[in-house]
Amino acid sequence: MKKAIMLTTMILFVVIYIYRCNACEASMEVKKYYPDKDGDGYGDANSLGIQIRNGDPVPDGYVEKSGDCDDNDPAINPGAKAIPGNAVDENCAADIDGTKQPSQSGMIIVIVGLVILLVLVFFVIRWIFCINVPYDLD
Numbered sequence: 001m002k003k004a005i006m007l008t009t010m011i012l013f014v015v016i017y018i019y020r021c022n023a024c025e026a027s028m029e030v031k032k033y034y035p036d037k038d039g040d041g042y043g044d045a046n047s048l049g050i051q052i053r054n055g056d057p058v059p060d061g062y063v064e065k066s067g068d069c070d071d072n073d074p075a076i077n078p079g080a081k082a083i084p085g086n087a088v089d090e091n092c093a094a095d096i097d098g099t100k101q102p103s104q105s106g107m108i109i110v111i112v113g114l115v116i117l118l119v120l121v122f123f124v125i126r127w128i129f130c131i132n133v134p135y136d137l138d
């Protein structure tokens, strides 16, 4: 009987300990919040944000989402629809009306891909037509 009481006590202790640890970890989790001056639901993209523990009150004017490239205009945010031809980046895509140029590394990858494709096409054509190109012209 004494062993059963001790075992039950130990199990109860472990269950309480695990429950408290999980509750403690949940309250220690933090989220970032960003200032949203224009109230469109997207925080200032240039802000580092503030960290708030789960359950703690979020200050007024702060939101979870970031990425607002113009936090003074509620019509401009990552969720807005792009309007072509007006020279304004409405959806904060850093692409004003499709004028974004591909990056230099992207261009290099495209060029290398084209060279590899041309070499493959050359060998396939050569194989199809059985062209014997003499390598040693002596």
Ligand SMILES: [Ca+2]
Pocket (backbone or CB within 6 Å): 035, 036, 037, 038, 039, 040, 041, 042, 043, 044, 068, 070, 071, 072, 077
């Ligand atoms: Ca905003």
Ligand SMILES: [Ca+2]
Pocket (backbone or CB within 6 Å): 082, 083, 084, 085, 086, 087, 088, 089, 090, 096, 097
């Ligand atoms: Ca636009």
